Amino acid sequence: MEELVNLFHGFAVALQPFNIMVMILGIVLGVIIGVLPGLGGANGVAILLPLTFSMPPTSAIIMLSCIYWGALFGGAITSILFNIPGEPWSVATTFDGYPMAQKGKAGEALTAAFTSSFVGALFAVVMITLVAPLVASFALRFGPAEKFAVYFLAFCSFVGLSKEPPFKTIAAMMIGFALAAVGLDSITGQLRLTFGSTELLNGFDFLIAVIGLFGIGEILLTMEEGLAFRGGKAKIDLRVVLQTWKEMPKYWVTSLRSCLIGCWMGVTPAGATPASFMSYGIAKRVSKNGKNFGKGEIEGVVAPETAAHAAGTAALLPMLSLGVPGSPTAAVLLGGLLIWGLQPGPMLFVEQKEFVWGLIASMYLGNLVGLIVVLTCVPIFAAILRVPFSIIAPLILVLCAIGAYSVHSSTFDVVLMLVFGVVGYLLKKCNYPLAPLVLAIVLGDKAEEAFRQSLLGSQGSLGVFFSNSLVGTIMVLGLIALFWSAIQEGYSRLRPHSVA
Amino acid sequence: MTTNSSHAGPTHKAVEAGVTMLIAVFGAIVVYGSIKAGINWGAEGPRAGFFPFYIGIFIIASSAINLWNGLRDGDDGLFAEWGQLRQVLSVVIPTAIYVGVMPFSGLYLASIIFIGWFMRWLGKYSWPIVAAVAIGMPIATYLIFERWFLVPLPKGPIEEWLGL
Numbered sequence: 001m002e003e004l005v006n007l008f009h010g011f012a013v014a015l016q017p018f019n020i021m022v023m024i025l026g027i028v029l030g031v032i033i034g035v036l037p038g039l040g041g042a043n044g045v046a047i048l049l050p051l052t053f054s055m056p057p058t059s060a061i062i063m064l065s066c067i068y069w070g071a072l073f074g075g076a077i078t079s080i081l082f083n084i085p086g087e088p089w090s091v092a093t094t095f096d097g098y099p100m101a102q103k104g105k106a107g108e109a110l111t112a113a114f115t116s117s118f119v120g121a122l123f124a125v126v127m128i129t130l131v132a133p134l135v136a137s138f139a140l141r142f143g144p145a146e147k148f149a150v151y152f153l154a155f156c157s158f159v160g161l162s163k164e165p166p167f168k169t170i171a172a173m174m175i176g177f178a179l180a181a182v183g184l185d186s187i188t189g190q191l192r193l194t195f196g197s198t199e200l201l202n203g204f205d206f207l208i209a210v211i212g213l214f215g216i217g218e219i220l221l222t223m224e225e226g227l228a229f230r231g232g233k234a235k236i237d238l239r240v241v242l243q244t245w246k247e248m249p250k251y252w253v254t255s256l257r258s259c260l261i262g263c264w265m266g267v268t269p270a271g272a273t274p275a276s277f278m279s280y281g282i283a284k285r286v287s288k289n290g291k292n293f294g295k296g297e298i299e300g301v302v303a304p305e306t307a308a309h310a311a312g313t314a315a316l317l318p319m320l321s322l323g324v325p326g327s328p329t330a331a332v333l334l335g336g337l338l339i340w341g342l343q344p345g346p347m348l349f350v351e352q353k354e355f356v357w358g359l360i361a362s363m364y365l366g367n368l369v370g371l372i373v374v375l376t377c378v379p380i381f382a383a384i385l386r387v388p389f390s391i392i393a394p395l396i397l398v399l400c401a402i403g404a405y406s407v408h409s410s411t412f413d414v415v416l417m418l419v420f421g422v423v424g425y426l427l428k429k430c431n432y433p434l435a436p437l438v439l440a441i442v443l444g445d446k447a448e449e450a451f452r453q454s455l456l457g458s459q460g461s462l463g464v465f466f467s468n469s470l471v472g473t474i475m476v477l478g479l480i481a482l483f484w485s486a487i488q489e490g491y492s493r494l495r496p497h498s499v500a
Numbered sequence: 501m502t503t504n505s506s507h508a509g510p511t512h513k514a515v516e517a518g519v520t521m522l523i524a525v526f527g528a529i530v531v532y533g534s535i536k537a538g539i540n541w542g543a544e545g546p547r548a549g550f551f552p553f554y555i556g557i558f559i560i561a562s563s564a565i566n567l568w569n570g571l572r573d574g575d576d577g578l579f580a581e582w583g584q585l586r587q588v589l590s591v592v593i594p595t596a597i598y599v600g601v602m603p604f605s606g607l608y609l610a611s612i613i614f615i616g617w618f619m620r621w622l623g624k625y626s627w628p629i630v631a632a633v634a635i636g637m638p639i640a641t642y643l644i645f646e647r648w649f650l651v652p653l654p655k656g657p658i659e660e661w662l663g664l
Contacts, residue, residue: 185548192537390623
């Protein structure tokens with residue numbers, strides 16, 4: 001029951017007036033970020049990260065994580081009202097959310113989406129509360145080989161589970177590792193891959209990469225599509241909310257299933273987007289209303305939203321307990337920890353109790369605050385979307401530049417951001433996934449260090465990664481994840497009539 | 501690929517092959533740099549280039565496979581129409597100028613001109629609206645970042661003259 005005591009201490013921290021204030025500020029900023037095109041969870045948090053430099057770490061992480069929750073909520077607004085997914089994980093929400101809005105049931109759809117998001121997040125936070133300390137205390141015994149095995153598993157799951165072609169995922173990931181290697185080698189202290197440039201001494205900061213790849217890249221994609229927003233008005237009154245809430249317990253099976261899918265996909269770094277699609281797909285197949293999916297079925301909003309939010313929240317579990325982020329946004333939060341002088345990983349649970357439990361408590365409160373904010377303020381947020389893109393775009397570009405500059409107070413980083421932006425546009429158009437690239441930049445140094453230390457211990461033999469049952473199991477799981485799509489294909493070939 | 505009509509543009513296949521090739525070149529640079537840093541074992545274990553060397557090899561190998569896959573059964577459609585690419589460039593080029601000028605002019609002046617240009621030429625707004633947004637945003641930025649959250653932003657001669 002030590003966890004419960006810790007959690008109560010956490011609530012005491014999260015309920016301090018200043019922390020409540022940053023929580024609400026974070027949620028509002030997050031929803032705005034989620035609503036705006038070109039600003040998503042990851043780069044929104046990255047741009048606003050400098051604002052937290054002068055805050056105590058606990059308040060800083062509360063604000064940034066609340067921006068993340070806000071962005072998760074915000075994605076649903078644009079999907080349902082405008083048929084434009086503000087975030088990739090809200091694509092599945094458009095399938096039934098937008099038809100509902102067209103039928104004049106926007107209020108119901110929004111209420112269902114927000115409530116499901118809340119339920120999914122709550123489920124995931126409870127899971128984090130119970131599981132994270134166990135994982136962390138287990139991971140305290142990890143040596144370098146086990147650490148590398150965990151990274152290996154994380155990256156292999158990307159290759160196996162992402163919808164992009166596996167070799168493109170590998171290429172994107174390896175670019176990330178290569179960028180992470182540039183600069184000072186942390187073990188030998190030697191310079192590498194700088195080719196005499198002083199700007200590259202410190203290597204590439206992944207925050208710059210995130211702002212460029214996701215922010216600028218996304219703006220360029222939007223420019224190309226020549227997006228014009230047209231959408232219905234949103235109004236939610238208390239009657240609609242209560243009526244929808246009365247209806248929602250009917251879908252508890254869908255909810256529970258979506259929560260489980262979300263948690264699973266969030267912990268493995270597949271992330272919220274595949275979770276929402278998978279949950280929608282399964283609900284469509286299993287539900288007795290399945291044939292109405294796509295025409296405005298409320299269950300078709302519940303399933304993806306629950307899963308997306310559960311996955312988005314669960315992505316923080318490996319970030320906190322292992323130091324391996326489960327999503328790009330979790331990676332940015334992890335970068336924040338490093339900037340505030342905290343070492344992510346299992347030791348956090350021992351050395352920074354107040355920080356960890358303050359964060360976990362703030363997840364409960366933040367999502368509750370988020371639910372209230374979005375339910376009451378939908379019309380305001382929807383109005384933001386009616387501001388034309390030719391006003392929004394330059395403002396976002398300027399914000400990106402400010403964010404990139406203030407990470408290291410360097411104008412070179414702003415140039416780098418633009419380069420990353422163009423690269424991100426090209427890679428995205430050519431179907432290369434960007435999330436593994438970013439995660440590789442974040443984790444590259446740590447993965448390499450673990451790898452080299454393991455090899456040092458074993459005199460260069462790769463056998464060290466299979467030397468005991470623990471590290472061997474993780475490595476085998478990694479290999480299974482790596483070849484997962486090939487295994488699935490082989491399986492469906494063996495049983496040609498089974499449902500894929 | 502030569503006409504300038506509205507439904508022409510570079511093919512997806514060609515652009516993708518180009519991007520893949522650039523990635524392979526990047527991989528080759530990584531391999532070259534790693535070899536310079538030393539890829540064998542030294543007194544302290546694997547040397548600095550050891551890990552990135554294999555990363556570079558992976559990049560080249562996966563690019564070769566991607567190139568092969570892309571050329572064999574890639575997307576036969578257009579990458580984008582010329583008009584769309586012009587739209588994209590109409591953002592990239594001004595942003596490049598904005599970013600390039602910033603170290604000399606400071607962030608605020610550059611932002612005012614950049615936002616103003618964007619709204620006036622791409623959005624065709626009237627001057628009062630353009631001025632309100634273009635000047636309002638940097639002022640808000642100054643208050644939020646520099647005053648409330650104490651994050652310094654790049655300044656140029658005008659800010660110095662104003663004594664900010």
